[in-house]
Amino acid sequence: MTRHFLRDDDLTNAEQSSILDLAVELKRDRFSARPLAGPQTVAVIFDKSSTRTRVSFAVGIADLGGVPLIISTANSQLGGKETAADTARVLERQVAAIVWRTFAQSGLEEMALGTTVPVINGLSDEFHPCQLLADLLTIREHRGQLAGLTVTFLGDGASNMAQSYLLAGATAGMHVRVASPVDYAPTDAVVADARRAAEKTGGSIALYSDPTEAVAGADVVVTDTWVSMGKEEEKAERLTTLGSYRVDTDLMGLAARDALFLHCLPADRGFEVTADVIDGPQSVVWDEAENRLHAQKALMAWLLQQ
Numbered sequence: 212m213t214r215h216f217l218r219d220d221d222l223t224n225a226e227q228s229s230i231l232d233l234a235v236e237l238k239r240d241r242f243s244a245r246p247l248a249g250p251q252t253v254a255v256i257f258d259k260s261s262t263r264t265r266v267s268f269a270v271g272i273a274d275l276g277g278v279p280l281i282i283s284t285a286n287s288q289l290g291g292k293e294t295a296a297d298t299a300r301v302l303e304r305q306v307a308a309i310v311w312r313t314f315a316q317s318g319l320e321e322m323a324l325g326t327t328v329p330v331i332n333g334l335s336d337e338f339h340p341c342q343l344l345a346d347l348l349t350i351r352e353h354r355g356q357l358a359g360l361t362v363t364f365l366g367d368g369a370s371n372m373a374q375s376y377l378l379a380g381a382t383a384g385m386h387v388r389v390a391s392p393v394d395y396a397p398t399d400a401v402v403a404d405a406r407r408a409a410e411k412t413g414g415s416i417a418l419y420s421d422p423t424e425a426v427a428g429a430d431v432v433v434t435d436t437w438v439s440m441g442k443e444e445e446k447a448e449r450l451t452t453l454g455s456y457r458v459d460t461d462l463m464g465l466a467a468r469d470a471l472f473l474h475c476l477p478a479d480r481g482f483e484v485t486a487d488v489i490d491g492p493q494s495v496v497w498d499e500a501e502n503r504l505h506a507q508k509a510l511m512a513w514l515l516q517q
């Protein structure tokens with residue numbers, strides 16, 4: 212049966228771990244896997260802007276022996292005149308896989324139901340699972356393990372990044388803490404799913420409103436923009452409400468002494484993180500951005516083998 216990657220908990224702990232192992236191997240020996248040789252084409256569709264996702268998928272598909280077909284929905288029929296299901300039926304006859312960055316998660320589900328080729332979530336309003344594979348790879352590289360580590364996400368707890376940390380971190384056996392104002396808390400359904408995943412792996416989930424409590428002793432500190440794509444109209448309100456969740460050196464000082472700082476980028480220095488943190492010695496954001504390439508190549512190679 213075709214496997215898709217629409218949310219982080221589509222993978223078991225063992226599957227997540229073997230994809231990360233393959234990513235390490237592909238990082239060491241970049242052109243050692245050629246599952247797209249032919250060359251086969253992968254469609255990479257964008258309803259929203261992107262730098263990292265666009266570049267890392269285009270380069271990764273080429274590295275795997277294939278050809279990326281980058282499609283902007285602004286000048287395609289998808290979204291306006293044509294459904295995701297019909298688009299999927301057209302694409303599956305010609306491409307090996309579909310990557311889609313979109314708004315509602317339900318669009319990805321419709322696309323996946325309608326096709327026999329793997330569909331990969333390149334970011335939705337709810338989740339950013341490809342970014343989490345890169346983040347987990349980065350943490351593993353710097354700490355040698357994932358299970359048992361404590362990771363704290365601060366800021367917009369209802370964002371795709373926070374919700375993906377809950378699911379992916381729990382799947383990896385991590386202790387995931389999310390600190391946010393009550394109006395920006397992750398959805399109950401995602402928290403419940405993350406708790407179920409954590410029960411199987413020995414991880415845990417904890418929600419906080421106080422950023423200092425949430426960060427105390429953490430091995431990894433993470434934040435993301437306070438104004439995700441699609442939320443621009445709420446910008447003024449968000450900058451006010453989320454103001455006390457800024458990651459600065461004082462807050463980092465409460466985490467473990469050698470805690471890592473991660474941010475998926477793009478970053479708004481001075482808002483969710485200060486320049487001295489993101490550009491400082493604990494920040495691994497450039498490794499994290501590079502690891503999109505290696506992690507997604509491993510994901511595509513793995514999905515194409517199922």
Ligand code: CP
Pocket residue numbers: 260261262263264265334342475476477
């Ligand atoms: N982190 C991330 O997904 O970046 P882009 O929006 O540039 O793709």
Ligand code: NVA
Pocket residue numbers: 334370371372435436438439440475476477
């Ligand atoms: N949460 C951000 C991530 C950008 C990569 C957004 O959705 O805009």
